[in-house]
Amino acid sequence: MSSIVDRQDSRFAVAHRGHNARFPSVAAEAAGRVEYCESVEDAATALQQVINAGLRPTVRSSGHCYEDFIANNPNGAILDVSLLNQVTSGRSGSAPYRIQPGAMLGNIYQELYKRSNVVLPGGSCFTVSAGGRISGGGYGILSRLYGITVDWLSAVDILTVDAAGKVVPLHVDSNHHPELFRALRGGQGSNFGLITGFTFNQLPPAPFEIMQAAVSFDWETMTPERFVKILTTYGKYWEENDQNKETWGLFGYMGITSRSSGRFGISTVFTNPDGTVKDVSVLADFLDRFETCKPIADAPLGYAAHRLLGQEMDHHFNMPSVCYGEHPMVRSSWISAASEGSGNSMSRGVRAKYKSAYMKKAFTEEEALALYRMLSDDRSRGLVVAVDSYGGATNNPARARDTAIPQRTSVMKLQYQTYWQDEKEDSFRLAGIRDTFMAAYSTSVADPKHIGTPFPNDHYDGCYMNYPDVDMIEHSYWPQLYYGTGDLYPLLQRVKKDYDPHNVFHHTMSVRADV
Amino acid sequence: MTRRTFVQFLATLSAAQSLGVLQGSASCSARSTRFRYVATAENAIHVFRSNTQNDWSIVQVASSSSPASILLAPDQRTLYVANAVGNFEHRPSGSVQVFSINSRSGTLTCVQRQPLALFTIKPSQLAISPDGTNLAVAAAYGTINLLPIHKDGTVGHVTACMKRLSFNNIPSHDQPTYRQDLRFLDNDTLLAAEPHSHRTIALSVSKDGSLSFSTHEPISLRKHPDTLEIAISEPLREVADSLEARNATKY
Numbered sequence: 001m002s003s004i005v006d007r008q009d010s011r012f013a014v015a016h017r018g019h020n021a022r023f024p025s026v027a028a029e030a031a032g033r034v035e036y037c038e039s040v041e042d043a044a045t046a047l048q049q050v051i052n053a054g055l056r057p058t059v060r061s062s063g064h065c066y067e068d069f070i071a072n073n074p075n076g077a078i079l080d081v082s083l084l085n086q087v088t089s090g091r092s093g094s095a096p097y098r099i100q101p102g103a104m105l106g107n108i109y110q111e112l113y114k115r116s117n118v119v120l121p122g123g124s125c126f127t128v129s130a131g132g133r134i135s136g137g138g139y140g141i142l143s144r145l146y147g148i149t150v151d152w153l154s155a156v157d158i159l160t161v162d163a164a165g166k167v168v169p170l171h172v173d174s175n176h177h178p179e180l181f182r183a184l185r186g187g188q189g190s191n192f193g194l195i196t197g198f199t200f201n202q203l204p205p206a207p208f209e210i211m212q213a214a215v216s217f218d219w220e221t222m223t224p225e226r227f228v229k230i231l232t233t234y235g236k237y238w239e240e241n242d243q244n245k246e247t248w249g250l251f252g253y254m255g256i257t258s259r260s261s262g263r264f265g266i267s268t269v270f271t272n273p274d275g276t277v278k279d280v281s282v283l284a285d286f287l288d289r290f291e292t293c294k295p296i297a298d299a300p301l302g303y304a305a306h307r308l309l310g311q312e313m314d315h316h317f318n319m320p321s322v323c324y325g326e327h328p329m330v331r332s333s334w335i336s337a338a339s340e341g342s343g344n345s346m347s348r349g350v351r352a353k354y355k356s357a358y359m360k361k362a363f364t365e366e367e368a369l370a371l372y373r374m375l376s377d378d379r380s381r382g383l384v385v386a387v388d389s390y391g392g393a394t395n396n397p398a399r400a401r402d403t404a405i406p407q408r409t410s411v412m413k414l415q416y417q418t419y420w421q422d423e424k425e426d427s428f429r430l431a432g433i434r435d436t437f438m439a440a441y442s443t444s445v446a447d448p449k450h451i452g453t454p455f456p457n458d459h460y461d462g463c464y465m466n467y468p469d470v471d472m473i474e475h476s477y478w479p480q481l482y483y484g485t486g487d488l489y490p491l492l493q494r495v496k497k498d499y500d501p502h503n504v505f506h507h508t509m510s511v512r513a514d515v
Numbered sequence: 516m517t518r519r520t521f522v523q524f525l526a527t528l529s530a531a532q533s534l535g536v537l538q539g540s541a542s543c544s545a546r547s548t549r550f551r552y553v554a555t556a557e558n559a560i561h562v563f564r565s566n567t568q569n570d571w572s573i574v575q576v577a578s579s580s581s582p583a584s585i586l587l588a589p590d591q592r593t594l595y596v597a598n599a600v601g602n603f604e605h606r607p608s609g610s611v612q613v614f615s616i617n618s619r620s621g622t623l624t625c626v627q628r629q630p631l632a633l634f635t636i637k638p639s640q641l642a643i644s645p646d647g648t649n650l651a652v653a654a655a656y657g658t659i660n661l662l663p664i665h666k667d668g669t670v671g672h673v674t675a676c677m678k679r680l681s682f683n684n685i686p687s688h689d690q691p692t693y694r695q696d697l698r699f700l701d702n703d704t705l706l707a708a709e710p711h712s713h714r715t716i717a718l719s720v721s722k723d724g725s726l727s728f729s730t731h732e733p734i735s736l737r738k739h740p741d742t743l744e745i746a747i748s749e750p751l752r753e754v755a756d757s758l759e760a761r762n763a764t765k766y
C-alpha cells in the first residue's frame with residue numbers, strides 16, 4: 001500500500017514540493033496529494049486509482065526536476081517512487097544489473113562498485129535519481145570514456161495507461177516495443193508512463209582511481225583578450241581531441257561565474273582508459289595550456305597549493321592563479337570521489353533556473369566576447385555558465401539511431417545556472433539568465449533563422465532534455481532544439497500516441513502527440 | 516440591422532459554428548436584461564442593446580480569441596468567455612477571458628485572460644456555481660477545470676483538472692471534440708453530461724477548489740430535450756424577431 005500524504009497531512013508542505021523552490025509557482029497549482037509507493041505493485045495500484053479518480057498523475061523519483069513538470073499539477077497526484085530504490089545484480093555480482101527509479105546516483109555507484117566493480121556512466125550529484133536521470137539520457141565525468149548512460153541501457157519496465165484507461169505494465173527492450181524502448185533511451189520517461197525499473201546487461205569497469213586538478217582566473221584582472229584566449233583554448237582542446245582516445249578519461253568543467261563572484265575556473269577529473277592515474281601527462285598537458293607553472297624555487301615561503309584543493313569545485317576556484325613546480329593534483333579512489341557531495345534528498349528551498357546548449361566546435365572569439373560582456377555586467381549577477389567536456393565515446397553515430405539522444409557530434413555541453421533564495425529576485429534572475437543565453441546564441445555562428453537559440457547547425461546541436469528550459473517553448477521549433485531535426489521527434493510523437501493515447505503523462509515540455 | 520443582415524451575419528460564421536448558433540447550441544450567446552452577447556467565429560463578441568422593446572442594435576464588436584462559449588455572471592456585471600484555442604502564451608492550453616460589462620452601455624472591456632490547465636484545450640462550455648464563486652470549464656476530450664471567481668469577477672488559477680478516460684475521449688483527429696454540457700446542480704455538485712455516452716457525471720466541489728467524482732455517480736440525469744439549447748437560442752431568436760418586427764413596420 002502506498003502512503004498517501006494529502007493536504008491535511010503535516011508532511012504535505014515538504015512532500016508536494018521538489019528541490020526547486022519556484023514550484024509550484026502558485027498555491028493553486030499544487031497537487032492534491034503525494035503517494036509514496038513502496039513496491040512496483042503499489043505503483044501500479046496507485047496509478048490505476050489516480051486514473052480512476054480522473055486525476056493527473058505526475059511521477060517523481062528525486063524531485064530534482066529543473067522545471068514545473070511534477071509540482072505543477074492542480075489537485076492532481078504526485079506518485080513518488082523514491083522508495084523504489086533497489087540496485088541488484090545477478091549471482092556473484094554478474095549481469096544483469098537492475099536499478100529501480102528511486103535509486104540515487106551515489107548509491108547506484110556504491111552498489112555497483114561493491115557488487116561488481118562496474119560503473120554506470122552517469123553524472124555527479126549523489127541525490128539525483130535513476131528515474132529521470134537515466135530516461136533523459138544521463139551523462140557525467142566518464143561519458144567521454146564510456147558514452148552516456150542510455151547507451152548501455154538494455155531494457156525498461158514501465159507502467160503505461162491504455163486507451164481504456166487501464167494500467168498496462170510493459171517490459172520493453174530492442175525486441176519488445178522497440179520504438180518505445182528507443183524513446184525511453186533519452187526521450188524522458190515523463191512522456192510515456194511510470195518507469196519501475198532499468199536493466200543493464202553489461203556495464204563498463206569502474207576506474208580504480210582518479211586525479212583532480214583545477215586552475216582559476218581572477219575577474220579583477222581579466223581582460224576581454226585573456227577571456228577569449230581561455231575560452232577558445234578550452235574549446236579547442238575538446239574539439240581537437242574528440243577522437244583522441246588517450247584523452248577520453250579526461251573530464252573538464254569550466255565554471256564561468258559572473259564578474260561579481262571574483263574568480264572563475266576550470267576543474268578536471270582524470271583517469272586513464274585503463275582506470276589508473278599512473279601517467280598523468282594528458283592532464284598535465286591540458287593544464288599547461290592555461291598556465292605554465294613557475295619554477296618551484298620561486299615559490300613564496302609556505303607554498304603548498306595541493307592543500308588548497310578541497311573536494312568541492314568551489315574550492316578549486318579559490319586556487320591561486322599562479323602555480324610553482326608542478327600543477328597541484330589530488331589523487332583519490334574513483335568510488336570515494338563518486339560518492340562525494342551527498343547533497344540533500346528533500347527539498348531545500350533554493351530557487352533556480354537553468355538552460356543548456358550542445359556545442360560541436362570550440363568557442364569563436366565573437367561568442368567568447370558575447371559571454372564576456374554579459375558576465376561582466378551586473379545583470380548576470382549570480383549566473384554560472386558551466387561548460388562540460390563532451391564527445392569522445394558519446395559521439396558514436398550508431399547511438400543516434402537507437403537512442404533518443406541525437407547529439408552525437410558535440411564536444412561541449414553547456415549548462416547555464418542561477419540560484420537564489422528570495423522570491424523578490426525572480427524577475428531579475430530570470431532576465432539575467434535569459435539575456436545572457438540570448439546574447440550567446442545571437443552571434444554569426446548561430447542559425448540566422450533561429451537566433452537566440454543553439455539550433456542544430458554545424459556549430460551547435462540544440463539543448464538537453466534533462467536540463468529543460470520552458471522559455472524554449474516560445475519557439476515553435478523547440479522540439480527540434482531538444483530532439484534534433486531528424487526522424488526522432490516524429491518517432492516520439494508516434495510512440496506518445498500509441499503508448500499514452502490519453503496524454504496522461506504530460507507537462508509543459510512533453511512530447512506533443514501528433515493528433 | 517435587419518433580420519436579413521442579421522441572418523447574413525450569422526451565415527458569415529464558419530459552417531459548423533453558424534449551424535451551432537442558428538440551432539442555438541450550447542452557449543454561443545448570452546442574455547442580460549437589456550443586452551445580448553453573441554460569440555462569433557470571427558474572433559469577436561457582438562453586443563446588442565435593446566433600445567426600446569423588441570428593438571435591437573449592435574453596440575460593440577469586442578475582439579476575443581475563438582470564443583466558443585459565453586456566460587454572464589449572475590450579477591450581470593461580468594461576461595466569461597471560453598477561448599477554444601489549443602495554445603495560449605505558448606503553452607498547450609485553452610483560456611478563459613473575463614470581460615467587465617458597462618452597466619449603462621452594455622459594452623465589454625477585457626480585464627483578464629486566464630490560462631486553463633495544461634492540455635485543457637479548446638474549451639467549449641462554461642458553468643458558474645449558484646453562489647457565483649466557481650467557474651467550471653469543459654474542454655476537448657472530456658477535460659474539466661475549476662477556477663475560483665473573485666469578488667471583482669476575475670478568476671483565479673485553475674484549482675482542479677479532471678478527466679475520465681474512455682475510448683470515446685482519446686485526443687485524436689478521428690475523435691470529435693464534442694461539447695460536454697456542464698451545469699452546477701448546487702454549489703457543491705457539478706454535472707457534466709457526456710453526449711457520446713448519454714451519461715452524466717456528478718463531481719463534488721470542495722471548499723479548497725478540488726473536484727472529485729461524486730460517490731453516487733454515475734447518476735442518471737434526465738437530459739431534457741430542451742436543456743440549455745432553448746434557453747440559449749432564445750435571445751438570438753429575440754434579436755432576429757425584433758429586427759423582423761422592425762422591418763415589418765418599415766416596409
Ligand SMILES: Cc1cc2nc3c(=O)[nH]c(=O)nc-3n(C[C@H](O)[C@H](O)[C@H](O)COP(=O)(O)OP(=O)(O)OC[C@H]3O[C@@H](n4cnc5c(N)ncnc54)[C@H](O)[C@@H]3O)c2cc1C
Nearest residue numbers: 061062063064065123124125129131132133139189190195
Ligand atoms: C544537482 C544536480 C546535478 C545534476 N547533474 C547531472 C549530470 O551530471 N548529468 C546529467 O545527465 N544530468 C544531471 N542533472 C539533471 C538530471 O539528470 C535531471 O534533473 C533528471 O531529470 C533528474 O531525474 P530525477 O528522477 O532525479 O528527478 P525527478 O525530479 O524525480 O524527475 C525528473 C523528471 O523525470 C521524470 N521521472 C522521474 N522518475 C520517473 C519515473 N520513475 N518514471 C517516469 N518518469 C519519471 C519526472 O516526471 C520529471 O519529469 C543534475 C540535476 C541536478 C539537480
